[in-house]
Every structure is written in C-alpha cells, then in structure tokens.
Amino acid sequence: xxxxxxxxxxxxxxxxxxxxxxxxxxxxxxxxxxxxxxxxxxxxxxxxxxxxxxxxxxxxxxxxxxxxxxxxxxxxxxxxxxxxxxxxxxxxxxxxxxxxxxxxxxxxxxxxxxxxxxxxxxxxxxxxxxxxxxxxxxxxxxxxxxxxxxxxxxxxxxxxxxxxxxxxxxxxxxxxxxxxxxxxxxxxxxxxxxxxxxxxxxxxxxxxxxxxxxxxxxxxxxxxxxxxxxxxxxxxxxxxxxxxxxxxxxxxxxxxxxxxxxxxxxxxxxxxxxxxxxxxxxxxxxxxxxxxxxxxxxxxxxxxxxxxxxxxxxxxxxxxxxxxxxxxxxxxxxxxxxxxxxxxxxxxxxxxxxxxxxxxxxxxxxxxxxxxxxxx
Amino acid sequence: xxxxxxxxxxxxxxxxxxxxxxxxxxxxxxxxxxxxxxxxxxxxxxxxxxxxxxxxxxxxxxxxxxxxxxxxxxxxxxxxxxxxxxxxxxxxxxxxxxxxxxxxxxxxxxxxxxxxxxxxxxxxxxxxxxxxxxxxxxxxxxxxxxxxxxxxxxxxxxxxxxxxxxxxxxxxxxxxxxxxxxxxxxxxxxxxxxxxxxxxxxxxxxxxxxxxxxxxxxxxxxxxxxxxxxxxxxxxxxxxxxxxxxxxxxxxxxxxxxxxxxxxxxxxxxxxxxxxxxxxxxxxxxxxxxxxxxxxxxxxxxxxxxxxxxxxxxxxxxxxxxxxxxxxxxxxxxxxxxxxxxxxxxxxxxxxxxxxxxxxxxxxxxxxxxxxxxxx
Numbered sequence: 001x002x003x004x005x006x007x008x009x010x011x012x013x014x015x016x017x018x019x020x021x022x023x024x025x026x027x028x029x030x031x032x033x034x035x036x037x038x039x040x041x042x043x044x045x046x047x048x049x050x051x052x053x054x055x056x057x058x059x060x061x062x063x064x065x066x067x068x069x070x071x072x073x074x075x076x077x078x079x080x081x082x083x084x085x086x087x088x089x090x091x092x093x094x095x096x097x098x099x100x101x102x103x104x105x106x107x108x109x110x111x112x113x114x115x116x117x118x119x120x121x122x123x124x125x126x127x128x129x130x131x132x133x134x135x136x137x138x139x140x141x142x143x144x145x146x147x148x149x150x151x152x153x154x155x156x157x158x159x160x161x162x163x164x165x166x167x168x169x170x171x172x173x174x175x176x177x178x179x180x181x182x183x184x185x186x187x188x189x190x191x192x193x194x195x196x197x198x199x200x201x202x203x204x205x206x207x208x209x210x211x212x213x214x215x216x217x218x219x220x221x222x223x224x225x226x227x228x229x230x231x232x233x234x235x236x237x238x239x240x241x242x243x244x245x246x247x248x249x250x251x252x253x254x255x256x257x258x259x260x261x262x263x264x265x266x267x268x269x270x271x272x273x274x275x276x277x278x279x280x281x282x283x284x285x286x287x288x289x290x291x292x293x294x295x296x297x298x299x300x301x302x303x304x305x306x307x308x309x310x311x312x313x314x315x316x317x318x319x320x321x322x323x324x325x326x327x328x329x330x331x332x333x334x335x336x337x338x339x340x341x342x343x344x345x346x347x348x349x350x351x352x353x354x355x356x357x358x359x360x361x362x363x364x365x366x367x368x369x370x371x372x373x374x375x376x
Numbered sequence: 377x378x379x380x381x382x383x384x385x386x387x388x389x390x391x392x393x394x395x396x397x398x399x400x401x402x403x404x405x406x407x408x409x410x411x412x413x414x415x416x417x418x419x420x421x422x423x424x425x426x427x428x429x430x431x432x433x434x435x436x437x438x439x440x441x442x443x444x445x446x447x448x449x450x451x452x453x454x455x456x457x458x459x460x461x462x463x464x465x466x467x468x469x470x471x472x473x474x475x476x477x478x479x480x481x482x483x484x485x486x487x488x489x490x491x492x493x494x495x496x497x498x499x500x501x502x503x504x505x506x507x508x509x510x511x512x513x514x515x516x517x518x519x520x521x522x523x524x525x526x527x528x529x530x531x532x533x534x535x536x537x538x539x540x541x542x543x544x545x546x547x548x549x550x551x552x553x554x555x556x557x558x559x560x561x562x563x564x565x566x567x568x569x570x571x572x573x574x575x576x577x578x579x580x581x582x583x584x585x586x587x588x589x590x591x592x593x594x595x596x597x598x599x600x601x602x603x604x605x606x607x608x609x610x611x612x613x614x615x616x617x618x619x620x621x622x623x624x625x626x627x628x629x630x631x632x633x634x635x636x637x638x639x640x641x642x643x644x645x646x647x648x649x650x651x652x653x654x655x656x657x658x659x660x661x662x663x664x665x666x667x668x669x670x671x672x673x674x675x676x677x678x679x680x681x682x683x684x685x686x687x688x689x690x691x692x693x694x695x696x697x698x699x700x701x702x703x704x705x706x707x708x709x710x711x712x713x714x715x716x717x718x719x720x721x722x723x724x725x726x727x728x729x730x731x732x733x734x735x736x737x738x739x740x741x742x743x744x745x746x747x748x749x750x751x752x
Contacts, residue, residue, distance in 0.1 A: 025627040120629075123627070124625075124627040124628060124629075181617065182617070183608060183611070183612055183616075183617075184611035184612050184614070184615040184616055184617070184633070184634075184635040185603065185606075185608045185611045185612070187617070187633050187635050187636065188599075188602075188603045188611065188635050188636075188639055189603060191599070191633075191635070191636045191639055191640075192596060192599045192600050192603065192639070194629065195595070195596050195599060195639075195640070195643070196572060196575075196596045198629070199572075199576065199592035199593065199595070199596055200575065201577060216575035217575065219571070219575070220568060220571050220572045220575055220596065223564075223567070223568045223571060224568050224600060226564075227561065227564045227565060227568065230561075232559060232561045232694075232697070235559070235560035235561045235564065236559055236560050236561070238560070239560040240559075240560055241557065241558070241559075241560065241563070241666065241670075249500075249664055251401040251499070251500040252500060253496075253500075253570065253574070253656060253660065256663070256664075257560070257563050257567075257663065258560075259560040259563050259564050259567070260563065260564075260567045263564055263567055263568065263571075264567075264571070267571070280629060284629070287632070287633070288625055288632075290617065294617075318608075318694070321608070
C-alpha cells in the first residue's frame, strides 16, 4: 500500500538533541531531545519556513504518511502540496512539544542522572518553555525568521507565545480556536482529567513505567476531553440516542447507547498512544498559560509583537469559545496591530479546526500568500 | 441554635413501606421503603397537595431544618411560609427517589432475600419506576389529585412522567431546567461519571458495602458534574484564575487555582453523603428517560396529559439548554395544551433553578395560585 504513494508523502521522524534548556520554573533540563518532521523544501533564503504547533495530544507527525506507523498526520488535510499550508511553496516543520511522549523529552524519558524515567521528578513546564525549545530547533535549522507559526488549541497558545516572546522571528501568527489564558472552566476540565489519572492506584505517584500504567484513569480523562471537543449538535448528529447493536435497553451497565461505546473506545484507544504523566504536565502548562503573565493588560503584552495575525474561531466551539478569540483581536486592534479575524460557521465544536477545513483552508492560504509576497 | 427556630421549621423524615413494586424492566422489588418529608397542612378536601421531585443527588429533605442533621433543605428558598411553594396554603410532599441512598430503597438497601445489600443485583430502574412508587405514596396519603408536581433537572423529568402517566392525578406540572429525553451529550457526561466510578478498584463490582467505598472514582464523577452545573461565566465570576492561598504558581501538582480547590472539596464532600451505586442507577434512569418511549412524536406522548404546564429554563444552563424546554413547549402547544413558558435570565447555569430564585418564585407563586383557584 505505501509503495503506491508518491514518495514525498511518506515522512520520517527525526530527532535533534540539545545540551540543556532553562525552564520558567528555574529548573534546568539536560539534555533535551526534540522529535520533528518536515514537509516541503527550505528555500535558499530560508524565508519560507512555517512552524506548525500541535494541540494537547498531538505530535510531530502533522502531515503525510508516517513511515513508522503508516498513518496520516493529524493535520494532513491542511498541510501538503496545494493544501492550506502548501508544501510546494513552503517548508513546514512540526515538532513534538516539551513534556510530550512522542519523541521529545518528557516525564517518560530517562533521566540521565538516574538511569530511570523522570516520572514526577520531571520539572513542571510552561508553554513558554515549549516555545523556547522550539526556538532552539528553528535556530538549529538556521532560520532567522519564520514565515508563520500556526496551530489550534494549545498550538494556538504556542503561536501567541512565539509572537510575543520572539517578535523579530515571526512574520505571521495564526492562533486558531484558542485563548490567551485558560478560564476557570477550562482549568476545571483539565483538573478533572488530572484527578482521574491520579485517582487510579496504578498511577502510583507517577512511577508506573515498566508496570501497569493508569489505563482506567487516563481513559476517563480522555472521555471527558472528547465531550469537550465536540459540540452538543455534532454529538446529536453523530450519535443521537441510537442504541449500540440492540433494539431495546439492556437494563444493565454495559453499553446501551452508541455514544457510550464511542467514548469507551476513544478512552481505551488513547491509553495505547499517550503517557499519563505527559497528560498531567501538558495540561498544567496550558492552565498556567497567560499571555499577560498575570500582570498588565493583554494589549500591553501583545504590544511586544510585530507579527501579522490571522485569528480563527468556530461558532460551535464551546471549549475555546469565540469570545476568547475576540478578546485577543480587540487587544491587538487597540495597539494598531495587523490582525484579521474570522469566526467560521461549524457544527463540529472544538474539533472543527481539525476536521472542518474547507473555509479554514481559504483563509490560511490567502493570508500566507500575502505575508510571503510582502516579505519577498 | 435549633431551639430558637420556629417549631414548624424543624422537619422530621418519615418512611413508609410498600409490599412490592413492579418495574419497567419486568423485575419486581419487594418490599420498598420510601423516605419522605411534608411541609404545611393537607386540607380537608385533600386538594392542596404539591409533590416536589428532587434532582439527581437530592433527597426528601427539600425544606426546613432537618431534625437529624440541622441542615436546611435543598429547595428551602422555594418552599416554606410565604415562599413560592407557600406552606401556609399548600401541603408539600417530597420523597427520596427509588434507587436513592437517603431512606428510599436503593442498591445500598438490604435485600431481604439474602440479608446483604443489593449492590449490583439491584434491578435497573427508570424514571417511570420512580414515579410509580411516588404514586403509591400519594395514594397512601389518600390524595386523589395533586395540585402540582414540580422539580428541576431530573425532578422535571419526573414531573413530565407524572403528567403523562397519571393524567387524571395531576392538575399542574412544573418541569424546570429539564428535558423530555437526554441528548447524546447528556448521556455522555453521565457515562463519564459511571466510568469514573467503575474504574475505581474499590468499586469492586459494586460490592464495597462495609468496606472502602470507591471514593476517588465517585469524587471524579462529582467534579465533572459540578462543572456542568455551573456556567462558564459563573465559574469566571466565582473563581477566575485566582490562586489558592499563594501568590505564584507552585510548579507542582497540588492545588494552584481556587477552582481546583473547589472541585476537589466538592468531590470529597459528596463521597460522605452519596452512594456510588446509587450514582450508577439513577444516572442510568435519566439516560433511559424518553417521554416518547422511543416511538411516536413528543406531541403524541404529551396528548395523554391534561395538566396545565409551567415550563422554566435558564439562559446560561448549557447542561439542559433552553432549546430542550422549547421543544417541550412546542409539542404541548401543537396539541393545544395549557402551557406557560419562561426563559429566565441567569448566569448560574444549571444550578440556577436551585440558587437564582427571585424571578422563579414570582412565576411559580402566580401559576400555583391560578391553578388552585381554578380547582376550588
């Protein structure tokens, strides 16, 4: 099957190691591996590079078919030849975040000082730390200025952090379906996920590597997540009250409804590909994220940026509701920053940025082309 | 302290035992205890009785100060002398639902056939079963027709079931912040709660009585619940991003944010007053509830009812959104039924029916008075 694909569709994961990384907490991490993939070709001027930033449970495999797993990337419908992030024109990089479990150093990595996995001795990290590591990767590529940084959800937070922390290094930022800081409700959903994991005796204070992982707790956490990623309407359309493989109620506690079956499946599937401690660390980084750093106004924080912005939100996204994007847009406008904003009509809820890409593609393509022309 | 209260504020719980109850599943439960409280005085004509129906985790203690615990009832701001359900005029009854854990027979009750708690051998029950048992209680009081049945959330489902199943026995129904059937999203949130409980090894297939109950799983289930009971806005106003007892992030996994502290507290508190198996059974009954019984239209189902209706929903309630109440109202209107509907402005989310009672009080008081006058 893979032999039939054009060779540029098959992608390979790479890893680069850096000596050390200073963290916002004051801790230092040494060494640090970064897993990344690239798509397209970096031009001679190194002016066509776009950094794609993944969401909570994503990884470096954003596009193409993985040589390792045979699976398409998580944003394959947006990245590739002729797509929104057009790899015929641009060089696209995506790396696994710090704290992750897909090649980049995280709590499941071996601490060279002990020869054992870090587990909960891994330092608490921030979105700022993730971005600092990404900048080391971009420096390593010898890229002076990124054409764009783009991502949805937690990826959008990283895009915002890039624009504010490294203003000279980012021509354009595309924060999608995201926020400049987590609300109480967003923190609350993350906290429920963390508590579900830590309530599982198999979590064992984080020391479960080589043993039974906290599969039940992680599955429950993921189930909660999935509800928040969909909308009331998309769940109604996808599942409604349809029963699973039966014509009447079971009057028991096995699966009755399709939606129950879906959630249980998604929960158990997640366990096979994600590390529970990474769930704790990455969700904490999202909760800590605040573009104002807790002092000053959002407008003052954004004043440091000189990027162009394309901000996108989705009508049915109740996890990262449009009002949060609009707050960002107002703050940018108040400092006369170059910002375009679209609220796209979609029923898919927060997942819209991953699945409902027709209009998104138009918006991104035009915005990138205009930015690229302006720089050339 | 309790000595200073007017004696009619102090209420006592009562229990009545019935020989047996036939269930929708085909099973039979024998015997069945019902815990109830009453407030006010039944008039000679027995025409002033109102049945109050509690929500998911409520109980029979709806009003006054419990002689046993010293605590006010869950709807004490709505029930009492001069209040919405005015006990100077009406005789108010509230009973714990079938499957509950506060005096009425449920999974934690002893099965007389075995001498042990039912646990998961308790039959799966429905909202219809709950209402059938309530009708036995009403019969026992010798009340031929209830002036009204009223409740919020799952209490509203029971009110609807009453109006449709016993049309001659209910002059008025007040379904508040409720639905005629759970949506996929509502089922999904319940399923997450159930999975959290059953994922806890202490759940032990339901056999935990006399041992360590599944406290961690039940606490996680309750945390999810609390998020859905509040609104994004009420959480923002109540907690925002305020830190708990500190000035900066802990860079650890203890409580950082107020909202985390609140959820953990509510979760652990719930464990001391609620049975995990009751959580499973009652949430299942809610998911099974469908006024159309899965066939025919809602309008056809409601045609059986001859009650007057006051339907109330709240603008910020995203767990039982207004469109569900409006569906009910449209169906009633399409059969020319006597229905009043108000969508009340509130920031409190689903909790509004419990806490934001000023306008609700006006609506309920007027509606009950008009119904009572019409009957007299």
